[in-house]
Amino acid sequence: MKILLVGSGGREHALAWKIVQSRHCEKLFCAPGNAGTSAIAENIQINAEDIDALAGFAEKQKIDLTVVGPEVPLVLGIVDRFEKCGLKIFGPSGKAAMLEGSKAFAKKIMQKYGIPTAESREFVSAEEAFSYLKKQKAPIVVKADGLAAGKGVLICSSLEEAENAVKKIMLENAFGEAGKKIVIEEFLEGEEASFLAFSDGKTVKPMVSSQDHKRVFDNDEGPNTGGMGACSPALIVTKKLEKKILREIMQKTIDAMKKEGAKYKGVLYAGLMIKNGKIKVLEFNARFGDPETQAILPRMDSDIVEIMLACIKGTLKGKKIEWSKKPCACVVLASGGYPGHYEKNKEIFGLEKNCNAFVFHAGTKKENNKILTNGGRVLGISALGKTIGEAIQNAYFAAEKISFEKMHYRRDIGQKALKKQTGY
Numbered sequence: 389m390k391i392l393l394v395g396s397g398g399r400e401h402a403l404a405w406k407i408v409q410s411r412h413c414e415k416l417f418c419a420p421g422n423a424g425t426s427a428i429a430e431n432i433q434i435n436a437e438d439i440d441a442l443a444g445f446a447e448k449q450k451i452d453l454t455v456v457g458p459e460v461p462l463v464l465g466i467v468d469r470f471e472k473c474g475l476k477i478f479g480p481s482g483k484a485a486m487l488e489g490s491k492a493f494a495k496k497i498m499q500k501y502g503i504p505t506a507e508s509r510e511f512v513s514a515e516e517a518f519s520y521l522k523k524q525k526a527p528i529v530v531k532a533d534g535l536a537a538g539k540g541v542l543i544c545s546s547l548e549e550a551e552n553a554v555k556k557i558m559l560e561n562a563f564g565e566a567g568k569k570i571v572i573e574e575f576l577e578g579e580e581a582s583f584l585a586f587s588d589g590k591t592v593k594p595m596v597s598s599q600d601h602k603r604v605f606d607n608d609e610g611p612n613t614g615g616m617g618a619c620s621p622a623l624i625v626t627k628k629l630e631k632k633i634l635r636e637i638m639q640k641t642i643d644a645m646k647k648e649g650a651k652y653k654g655v656l657y658a659g660l661m662i663k664n665g666k667i668k669v670l671e672f673n674a675r676f677g678d679p680e681t682q683a684i685l686p687r688m689d690s691d692i693v694e695i696m697l698a699c700i701k702g703t704l705k706g707k708k709i710e711w712s713k714k715p716c717a718c719v720v721l722a723s724g725g726y727p728g729h730y731e732k733n734k735e736i737f738g739l740e741k742n743c744n745a746f747v748f749h750a751g752t753k754k755e756n757n758k759i760l761t762n763g764g765r766v767l768g769i770s771a772l773g774k775t776i777g778e779a780i781q782n783a784y785f786a787a788e789k790i791s792f793e794k795m796h797y798r799r800d801i802g803q804k805a806l807k808k809q810t811g812y
């Protein structure tokens with residue numbers, strides 16, 4: 389099969405690495421890819437959001453399967469567009485991807501179908517939001533409805549802060565169109581975990597659980613990022629909780645979307661808050677997580693293309709997905725200043741020294757035979773181990789061999805999991 393992978397981050401390098409191992413894959417293209425994907429696939433210079441150009445390329449090259457990494461093309465309807473041209477594509481339709489594309493839509497689905505989530509209200513008028521806030525208690529969460537590159541959620545520790553958040557989103561248009569509507573939501577306490585599953589629109593098959601590390605500094609301090617590292621499994625997700633998540637959240641959501649006339653095919657990602665065995669959904673994503681994917685895919689023993697094809701065909705029920713018992717840790721190496729302003733084009737050293745870890749490229753590019761930084765999150769170093777502790781140790785051992793000017797990374801990836809270590 390000729391396969392096209394859309395996107396350019398660490399998630400996409402991990403997907404590319406897994407896809408090229410498939411017995412179905414003869415040739416892989418990445419649009420636009422990064423320096424890591426260029427070593428195992430052919431990068432093509434088409435932006436991930438340029439759906440017309442992607443469809444044109446897929447038709448001309450007779451691509452047999454397209455896999456979409458990021459959310460923007462999904463929400464823009466890349467799947468509908470490809471299917472209309474008779475092209476096979478893995479991912480939810482534009483309507484189904486609204487689970488990520490509109491927080492208000494996701495909330496409505498959860499409320500209507502009894503899927504546990506924080507209490508919330510949506511607003512299209514700042515005045516109404518202000519008067520609602522007067523009767524609320526802090527902390528409280530204000531969210532832009534639409535896609536805001538992971539920046540649209542503001543956790544407010546006072547009502548004054550919440551009013552400012554409403555102003556910023558609705559009156560100052562900090563997130564443009566995405567902030568025309570907002571959701572104001574109860575603040576939830578607990579521990580977060582990510583739960584991803586494959587679906588063909590009817591059946592749901594879980595991946596192994598994982599945990600992201602969103603804040604930039606150790607001990608969950610500093611501003612939110614796209615994710616500074618991940619661990620799989622998330623030990624807070626016990627076998628019993630996993631069953632509950634699968635039944636009461638994932639399957640219910642897939643069934644709900646089918647009833648709403650928006651069959652959900654692809655990867656469904658639930659961001660969860662867990663406290664005392666009670667689970668609530670913080671958000672849905674319509675795709676693989678980044679950097680969760682870099683900690684999940686090294687544990688997947690099955691052929692990922694076969695699973696993706698089953699999702700498209702509606703035959704997932706008969707498929708068994710095999711996973712390694714070995715835990716995996718991924719440490720993200722970031723540019724100085726990230727998630728704020730950072731410089732690019734720093735030469736990366738030490739990449740050739742890693743044989744016992746997966747070096748997944750994110751913001752990198754190749755120029756004159758040198759690998760240079762080209763983004764905020766530059767690399768994701770993933771490693772397996774017999775225990776979570778060993779996986780973490782292996783990932784850091786490999787990370788320490790790599791360097792570039794002003795590189796920074798968290799030193800405590802997986803520590804929460806390590807503290808909970810039971811059978812791993």
Ligand code: AMP
Pocket residue numbers: 506529538541543573574575576577580602659670671
């Ligand atoms: P989201 O994009 O909705 O996942 O939000 C990004 C991050 O904000 C989450 O990973 C949580 O850390 C935090 N968050 C979102 N909603 C809530 C909430 N209701 N209570 C507490 N934290 C939240």
Ligand code: GLY
Pocket residue numbers: 600614615673676677678679680
């Ligand atoms: N790791 C969070 C996300 O992919 O949205």
